[in-house]
Amino acid sequence: MRALLSFDQAPPLAAPLRFFLTAPLFSALAGLLLLLAGPQVLVSRWTPGALALTHLITAGFMLQVMLGALIQILPVVAGANLKHPLLVASLVHGTITPGALLLCAAFLLSDRLTFEVAALLLAAGVGVFLLAAGCALYAVPTTSPTSRGLRLALPGLAISVALGVLLAGARAGSLPLPQATPLHVAWGLIGWGVVLLAVVALVVVPMFQMTPPYPESFARFFPLALLGMLAVWSLAESLSGGALATALSAFPVGGVAVFAALTLDLQQRSQRARMDATQHYWRWAMICALAASALVLAANVVPTIGERREWPLICGTLVLFGGFVAVMTGMLYKIVPFLIWLNLQNLGQGRILAPTMNRVITAKSVNQQTIAHFAALALLLAASVSPEWLARPAGLAVLVASGWLMLTLLRATGFHRQHVRRIQALVANSAA
Amino acid sequence: MSLGDPDVLLDARELEPPEPLVRTLEALERLGAHEKLLVLLPREPYPLYRTLELNGFSWQTECRSDGTVAVLIGHREP
Numbered sequence: 001m002r003a004l005l006s007f008d009q010a011p012p013l014a015a016p017l018r019f020f021l022t023a024p025l026f027s028a029l030a031g032l033l034l035l036l037a038g039p040q041v042l043v044s045r046w047t048p049g050a051l052a053l054t055h056l057i058t059a060g061f062m063l064q065v066m067l068g069a070l071i072q073i074l075p076v077v078a079g080a081n082l083k084h085p086l087l088v089a090s091l092v093h094g095t096i097t098p099g100a101l102l103l104c105a106a107f108l109l110s111d112r113l114t115f116e117v118a119a120l121l122l123a124a125g126v127g128v129f130l131l132a133a134g135c136a137l138y139a140v141p142t143t144s145p146t147s148r149g150l151r152l153a154l155p156g157l158a159i160s161v162a163l164g165v166l167l168a169g170a171r172a173g174s175l176p177l178p179q180a181t182p183l184h185v186a187w188g189l190i191g192w193g194v195v196l197l198a199v200v201a202l203v204v205v206p207m208f209q210m211t212p213p214y215p216e217s218f219a220r221f222f223p224l225a226l227l228g229m230l231a232v233w234s235l236a237e238s239l240s241g242g243a244l245a246t247a248l249s250a251f252p253v254g255g256v257a258v259f260a261a262l263t264l265d266l267q268q269r270s271q272r273a274r275m276d277a278t279q280h281y282w283r284w285a286m287i288c289a290l291a292a293s294a295l296v297l298a299a300n301v302v303p304t305i306g307e308r309r310e311w312p313l314i315c316g317t318l319v320l321f322g323g324f325v326a327v328m329t330g331m332l333y334k335i336v337p338f339l340i341w342l343n344l345q346n347l348g349q350g351r352i353l354a355p356t357m358n359r360v361i362t363a364k365s366v367n368q369q370t371i372a373h374f375a376a377l378a379l380l381l382a383a384s385v386s387p388e389w390l391a392r393p394a395g396l397a398v399l400v401a402s403g404w405l406m407l408t409l410l411r412a413t414g415f416h417r418q419h420v421r422r423i424q425a426l427v428a429n430s431a432a
Numbered sequence: 433m434s435l436g437d438p439d440v441l442l443d444a445r446e447l448e449p450p451e452p453l454v455r456t457l458e459a460l461e462r463l464g465a466h467e468k469l470l471v472l473l474p475r476e477p478y479p480l481y482r483t484l485e486l487n488g489f490s491w492q493t494e495c496r497s498d499g500t501v502a503v504l505i506g507h508r509e510p
Contacts, residue, residue, distance in 0.1 A: 079478040143495075144476070203475065207449060213474070213499060271446070338450060357450065 011071055011085030013343045013416075018093050019068025020332055021409055026060025026100065027325060028402035031376075033104075034383075034395025042387035045312040052104040057320045058188060059100040059122060059164075065328040066196060067092055067129055069335065070150075077203050078147035080136035088132040095125030103168070112172040119168035126161045130154055145219035149199030152223045156191030160184055179241075183234055190252050191230050193324060195223045198259050200331075208334050209279050211266040218262060226255045246300050257293035260286040277366040281330025284374065288322030313384035321398070322377050329373060329405060336409060337361050340416045344423060352426045355419060361412050369408055372401040435494050435504045438470030439463075445474045445500060456480060460489065460505065468506045476501050 030053050034041055041049030071089055074080040082088055099121030106114035134154060142148040163184035206213045213219070229251040236245040264286045267279060275283070292315050299306030306312075337360035344354035376397035383390035442459050444452035452473055459469050471477075476493065480503070484491050490508040495501050 076479055077475075079476070079481075206474065210446070210448060341450065 011075065011082065011089070013339055015085045015089035016068040016072040016339065017336070017413070018089060019064045019071070020336055021406070021413065022093065022097055023061045023064035023068075023328070023332075024402045024406035024409065026056045026064065028399055028406060029060070029104070030056040031395050031398030031400070031402055035392050035399060036395070038395075039387035039391040042313055042383060042391050044309060045316065048107045048110065050313075052107040054316060054320065055100065055107065056104050057325060059096070059103055062193070062320075062324050062328065063096055063100065063126075064093075065332065066193075067096070067126075069200070069328075069331065070129075070133060070196075072335065072339065073200070073203075074133060074136055074150070077200075078137060078140060078144070078150055080133075080140045080147065080150075082132050082136045084132075088128065092125045092129045092132075095121045095128070099125055106168070106171070110171075115168045115172035119165045119172075123161060123165050126157060130158055145223075146199055146202055149195065149202070149219075149223040152227060153192060153196040153199055156187050156193075156195055156227070160188035160192050163187065182237060186230060186234070186249075186252070189319060189324075190256060191227060194256050194259065195226055197324070197327060198222055198226070201259075201263060204331065204334070205263060205266060205282070209267060209282065210271040212269055214262065214266065222255070222259065226252060226259075229255055250297055250300055253293050253296045257290055260289040260293070264290075276363070277370045278330040278334055280370055281326045281333075281373075284377075285323045285326040285330075288318040288326070288377075292318040292323065310384045314381060317377070317380045317384055321380055326373065326377075329369075332405070332409065333361060333366050336412050340412060343416065344419050347420060347423050347427075349427055352423045352430070354423075355415075360415055361408055365408050365411070369401065369404040372397070372404050376401040435470065435492060435502055437468065438504060439467040440469045441472075442469060443472045445472050452477070453480060453483075456505075457483070460487075463505075463507070465507055468504055471503045471505065473501045473503065474499065477503065 033049060033053055033056065037049045041047055041053060044050065045054075068089075071082060071085060071092075074082060099118050102114050102118035103122065105111070106118050134151075137147065137151050137154070140147065142151065163180045166180055167184055202214050202219050205211055229248075233245060233248040233252055236248050264283065267275075267283055267286075270279065272279070295305075295311065295315050295318070299311060337357040340360045341354050341357045348354055376394065379390060379394035379397045383394035440459055440463065442455060444455055447455065452471075456469075456471050456477075459471075463469050476495070481491070484505060488508050489505050491503050491505045493501060493503050
């Protein structure tokens with residue numbers, strides 16, 4: 001290609017990349033915690049260790065990838081340009097990173113001040129992001145289901161974080177303990193996580209996996225329908241709880257299962273001759289989402305299933321490590337090489353070619369990390385059932401898979417630095 | 433500018449990123465001063481618009497009922 005054109009990279013590479021490089025640090029810490037603390041963490045979902053583990057993944061890994069990816073894709077898929085993207089990225093990253101670390105420390109130490117500072121930092125960081133992203137999204141017309149869906153995902157994040165702040169305040173002893181945990185979890189994982197994932201999937205699944213598009217009716221109505229079902233359940237849960245709320249919870253959970261089944265069906269119709277690692281990550285994530293949905297619905301029908309010690313641990317592992325972490329890791333292997341390629345292409349000023357995307361992160365490295373991830377998932381599921389024997393091996397496996405991901409992404413940034421120097425030297429020579 | 437009379441047609445609807453962007457830029461390099469390029473894409477190419485703006489092109493976009501986004505591009509009139 002003889003690219004004579006220059007193209008603007010907005011936002012700058014540094015804005016999203018800091019989030020993507022920080023994310024694996026949190027999942028590695030989760031692995032390290034399980035390795036060091038061992039079986040006692042998995043006695044129940046309510047142990048300080050299990051709560052820290054959960055939030056290292058949700059407020060740590062997931063929040064980093066989701067906010068970093070949104071800063072990158074809002075201009076690309078919705079034409080919504082953040083004002084001062086580098087400043088927004090610095091403020092958000094600079095607050096949510098220590099916020100999530102302190103939150104996990106607060107769970108482990110049961111320390112009042114640490115809970116308060118963590119809640120303040122996370123609320124401030126997410127607040128800055130919501131303001132910046134909200135202004136950008138509301139400044140453009142909602143011409144596509146994606147831009148409409150992106151608008152709908154933001155309130156889910158706001159609600160989940162607000163409830164999280166209340167719960168942190170209660171743990172710090174400064175507020176009465178509200179019965180808000182199920183609402184916090186549901187709005188965080190479904191109202192924010194699944195809505196955002198489904199909206200992003202509308203673009204990235206057909207784009208990167210060469211599948212047919214999602215049905216128009218799904219693209220148009222799914223986010224709103226899922227939020228509606230979640231809102232109705234939330235109302236029943238807050239007002240009365242009990243059997244009505246349990247029955248109504250089947251609707252949003254069923255909605256998640258519909259999204260997962262539809263995505264698997266589209267993948268079956270991919271035009272690719274061979275699946276790549278990203279497709280494997282998506283496929284297994286959707287299978288995990290279906291399995292988790294089935295477990296939740298089974299516990300609704302047969303309550304003794306949900307009362308078993310391992311039930312919430314298996315559900316949590318399937319949703320978090322098998323579902324969200326898997327999809328996000330798979331997407332990082334598409335987003336990071338593309339951003340680096342785009343940056344190098346631009347740096348060449350149309351005179352020097354950038355190396356191709358598949359040289360930024362090699363398929364071999366990605367495939368090996370993928371195997372490590374799914375081995376860790378299998379061990380985590382087994383450790384939920386037999387924590388005495390398998391908690392520490394599972395922790396080690398998560399540490400290895402996350403360290404591998406971190407190393408792969410760091411190598412990509414090393415590749416970028418090396419080619420920046422090469423291209424700058426060639427551009428200087430050709431100009432002389 | 434009318435979307436009906438391109439000199440060059442590029443159907444990038446079934447290409448994986450970044451190929452649609454790469455091939456569009458390649459086609460634009462070869463585009464004559466008074467020629468028009470029609471690019472067919474599966475979604476609206478917001479990053480391409482910034483590139484066109486920066487490099488002196490004008491464009492017209494049409495969203496078709498089958499989901500195709502057609503972008504007709506030519507050199508901007510001086």
